[in-house]
Amino acid sequence: MADESTLVEKSRIMDSARIKRAISRLASEIVEENHGAKDLYIVGIRRRGVPLAERIVDKIETLEGVRPIYGIIDITLYRDDLSTVGANPIVNRTELNEDVDGKIVVLVDDVLYTGRTIRAAMDQLMDFGRPRKVQLAVLIDRGREHRELPIQADFIGKVVPTKQTEIIRVMLKEYDNVEAVGIFERP
Amino acid sequence: MEKPFRRWDLLGIRTLSAAEINGILDTAENFREIDTREIKKVPALRGKTVSNLLFENSTRTRTSFELAAKRLSADAVNISVSSSSVSKGETLLDTALNLDAMQPDCIVVRHSSAGVPHQLARVSKAAIINAGDGANEHPTQALLDAMTIREHKKKIEGLNVAIIGDIIHSRVARSNIHLLTKLGAKVKVAGPGTLVPKDLEHLISQNHLRERVGSATDGEQQNPPGNAGGSGLLTVCGHVEDAIRGADVVMILRIQRERQDSAYFPTLREYAIHYGLTNDRLGLAKKDVIVLHPGPMNRGIEISSEVADSSRSLILDQVKYGVTVRMAVLYLATGGAVVRL
Numbered sequence: 001m002a003d004e005s006t007l008v009e010k011s012r013i014m015d016s017a018r019i020k021r022a023i024s025r026l027a028s029e030i031v032e033e034n035h036g037a038k039d040l041y042i043v044g045i046r047r048r049g050v051p052l053a054e055r056i057v058d059k060i061e062t063l064e065g066v067r068p069i070y071g072i073i074d075i076t077l078y079r080d081d082l083s084t085v086g087a088n089p090i091v092n093r094t095e096l097n098e099d100v101d102g103k104i105v106v107l108v109d110d111v112l113y114t115g116r117t118i119r120a121a122m123d124q125l126m127d128f129g130r131p132r133k134v135q136l137a138v139l140i141d142r143g144r145e146h147r148e149l150p151i152q153a154d155f156i157g158k159v160v161p162t163k164q165t166e167i168i169r170v171m172l173k174e175y176d177n178v179e180a181v182g183i184f185e186r187p
Numbered sequence: 188m189e190k191p192f193r194r195w196d197l198l199g200i201r202t203l204s205a206a207e208i209n210g211i212l213d214t215a216e217n218f219r220e221i222d223t224r225e226i227k228k229v230p231a232l233r234g235k236t237v238s239n240l241l242f243e244n245s246t247r248t249r250t251s252f253e254l255a256a257k258r259l260s261a262d263a264v265n266i267s268v269s270s271s272s273v274s275k276g277e278t279l280l281d282t283a284l285n286l287d288a289m290q291p292d293c294i295v296v297r298h299s300s301a302g303v304p305h306q307l308a309r310v311s312k313a314a315i316i317n318a319g320d321g322a323n324e325h326p327t328q329a330l331l332d333a334m335t336i337r338e339h340k341k342k343i344e345g346l347n348v349a350i351i352g353d354i355i356h357s358r359v360a361r362s363n364i365h366l367l368t369k370l371g372a373k374v375k376v377a378g379p380g381t382l383v384p385k386d387l388e389h390l391i392s393q394n395h396l397r398e399r400v401g402s403a404t405d406g407e408q409q410n411p412p413g414n415a416g417g418s419g420l421l422t423v424c425g426h427v428e429d430a431i432r433g434a435d436v437v438m439i440l441r442i443q444r445e446r447q448d449s450a451y452f453p454t455l456r457e458y459a460i461h462y463g464l465t466n467d468r469l470g471l472a473k474k475d476v477i478v479l480h481p482g483p484m485n486r487g488i489e490i491s492s493e494v495a496d497s498s499r500s501l502i503l504d505q506v507k508y509g510v511t512v513r514m515a516v517l518y519l520a521t522g523g524a525v526v527r528l
Contacts, residue, residue, distance in 0.1 A: 074217070077231035077259075082522070091518065093217040127226045 007167060007184040013160055016179035019139070019172075022157035023052065026137050027059035029155050034104050037061075039132070040068035041103040045075060045121050046092050051174040052139060053108035069103065071096040078120035100129040106155075110170035112138040115151035140168055140181060195520045196308045196315045199324035200365040208333070208366060215334055215508070215515035221258060222511060232261035235292040235521050239265045240282075241318070242298040247482060247506065248318050248327075252295050255513035261292070261521070279303065280310060287311045292521045296320075314520035322356050328481055329362035331512040333370070335504050336436055339477050344371035349430040349472070351462060352440030352489055353382040353451070359481045360440055364390060368420040375422045377430035378440075378462060381451040387423050427462050434472040438479045439464050442489045455488050465491045469499070477501050 014022070031037055037060050044053030050072055061067040074092040107121050118136060125134065137155035142162045144152070160183070162168060167184045171177075200208065221229055237256040239249055249265060256263035266286070277285075279298075283306075286294065293314045296304045301321035308315040319325040336343055348367050354360045354376050367374050368391045376383060424430040431437055442458060452458050469476060478490075478500045486492045494500060 077221075077229040077518075082231055091214055091217045091515075093220050095220065123230070127228070128224060 006186060007169075008187050010166070010183045010185050012180055012182045014158065014181035019157075019179055019181065022139060023055050024059055026139075026155045026157055027056045027063060030056065030106055030135075030137060031060055031064055033135075033154070037064040037066040037068045039103050041071065041098065041100060041105045041131070042068050043071045043073055043096070043105055043107050043121075043125070045073050045107060045109040045117060047175060048110035048170050048172055049108045051172050052110060056106075056108060056137065069098045071098065073107070073121050073124055075117055075120035075124060078124045080116060080120065094124065096125075096128050100125060100131045103131050104133045104135065105131040106135045106137050108137045110138065110172075111140045111142060111168050112136070112151075112153050112156075113142045113146050113168075115147045115149035118151045119149050139170055142168060195522075196304075197326050197516055197520060198304050198308060198315065198317050200326045200329050200362045200369070201324065203369070205369045205371075208330070208369060211330060211512070211515055211519065212334055212337060214519060215330070215512045216337075218511050218514045218518070219508075221514070222507070227258050228260060229258065230260045231518060232256070232259040232292075232521055235259075235261040236290065237261045237263045237293045237295060237517060237521075238286055238289075238291040238313075239263060239318075240286065240294055240296045241265065241267050242296075242303070243319065245297060245319070247509075248297065251506070251509040252316075252318065252513050252517075254510050255517055258510070259514055259517060261517065264291075279306070283307050283310055287313060293517060316516060316520055319358055321358065322361070323358055324362045324365075325358040325481075326362050327509070327513055327516060328359050329366040330516070331505055331509040332359075332363055332438065332479055332481075333366055334508040334512055335479060335501050336477070338504070338508070339501065340435060343367065346372045346435040347433055347473075348372050348374050348436040348438060349434040350374060350376045350438045350440065351427055351430060351464065352378045353442060354378055354387070354440070355382045355384055356443060357440050360438075361390065363438060364421060371420070372436075373420055373422070375424050375430040375434070377424040377427045379452045379458070383423060385423060388421055391421050427468065428471055431464075431468055432471045434476055436477055436479065437464060437469065437472055439484075439490050441481060441483065442485055444485065455485075459488045463487075463489055463491060464494050466493050466497075469494055479505055482506070 034040060042053050042057050044050035053070065057068055057070045072095040074094045076089050076091045105125060107118065109117060122134060135154040138153045139157040141153055141156045141159045143159060160168060162183065165185060169182050169184055171180045173179050221227060239252055241249055253263045253265065291313045293316060294307060294311060295316045295318050296307055297318040298320050301323035303320050304315050304317035317324060317326055333343060340346055350360050350363060364374055376387060476499055478494060480490060480502050482502060484490055484495060486495060
């Protein structure tokens with residue numbers, strides 16, 4: 001991500017209440033689509049997919065009375081640009097403690113853009129076993145025209161058509177001081 | 188964002204700051220999970236080549252580096268002295284240049300002379316990792332020891348660590364003394380008078396001298412002069428018992444049997460009686476003491492079998508973490524990354 005201090009916020013597209021509603025809807029859609037919470041395995045992609053996944057897990061628990069399995073994926077070691085980014089990025093831990101075989105894995109990320117992060121996450125997931133199904137839930141989908149791989153989301157909080165020069169920032173209280181989604185641009 | 192460096196060498200612990208050491212250990216911590224997977228492989232270093240250039244025999248270190256490289260999907264080749272042209276009279280420099288011409292991304296080197304990795308770093312385009320140079324340093328051993336200690340004690344700062352044995356010839360001791368004192372542990376060393384230098388303190392008083400080859404450090408100097416050096420973190424003890432008393436960690440060094448002829452001590456039996464780690468001696472340490480040994484151990488000499496096989500001995504953990512630490516080092520070195528927190 002570019003140096004965050006030089007970015008200018010153009011518009012705010014979600015506030016804390018809207019994020020909360022979007023997560024509730026994502027959780028309902030996930031259990032509706034999969035006929036309940038059985039065999040559900042919710043996996044957050046570091047960093048901001050992790051708190052989103054946690055919230056979805058909580059919401060599903062209140063809806064269904066069952067807490068789905070929860071895990072974390074760090075895609076650093078599976079990036080396709082490791083040899084070109086210069087310095088190797090910091091590695092964080094992947095935590096998939098429960099077997100993924102036969103499960104319905106729902107990958108959760110904040111923003112779907114080129115699709116490359118999801119490719120890396122799926123590659124890593126397959127190294128852990130053979131899930132019955134893999135689905136994708138994102139808070140923001142920046143639109144198909146940005147996709148560089150044939151990857152689409154199954155559950156979408158909000159579709160936000162953007163220009164390539166624009167940057168979407170999902171701010172969550174776990175990492176940022178506010179709860180909001182904004183469109184930013186370099187001045 | 189990290190500055191893109193051409194490469195990052197690991198030549199020794201002495202030139203690293205406490206922040207850099209912790210950065211490597213934290214990275215290693217995050218690599219641990221890979222060893223527990225069914226498919227113990229990640230694609231991070233796909234297409235990179237790691238050459239193990241070993242002028243000294245070492246099954247353990249070689250296997251450990253080889254496995255680390257392979258778990259990161261790098262290609263690993265081993266060049267051992269007996270099968271290389273070194274035995275045909277080629278100079279070290281020529282060997283290095285020839286090896287370099289094959290474009291490895293990283294060279295892991297072990298040599299019986301101190302300073303060989305540093306010399307290679309000057310001429311090679313590849314990242315150099317010191318896997319032991321003479322009696323100088325063995326940085327990855329100190330890092331894996333630190334990881335083992337951190338795992339069991341949750342910290343390093345403030346711990347009492349005893350290092351027992353042949354200090355004078357031990358690169359393991361040297362790297363560990365640097366690492367442990369930089370991270371704030373209190374180190375006591377003991378062994379036969381002939382094998383423990385009396386003026387060891389000067390070793391860490393030079394900690395702040397940072398001479399790094401082919402690398403930059405963001406200009407930071409996390410370890411100000413005097414932080415470790417001369418602050419009483421390192422003590423030479425006259426008796427083994429004094430070093431072990433109250434210790435959280437006891438680190439036993441291997442007695443190099445080949446040195447027995449040099450009359451540093453009369454017999455192995457006498458060494459075992461006066462300096463060997465027995466249950467009785469270990470009783471002086473804290474109740475939850477842990478015992479480390481870099482291997483291969485001489486049972487019944489520097490360590491008794493009852494201690495080696497007890498639950499306090501973490502020798503196999505050390506081997507396990509060896510692979511993890513080396514994965515982290517290879518990842519950081521070939522990515523040319525500076526260690527950041």
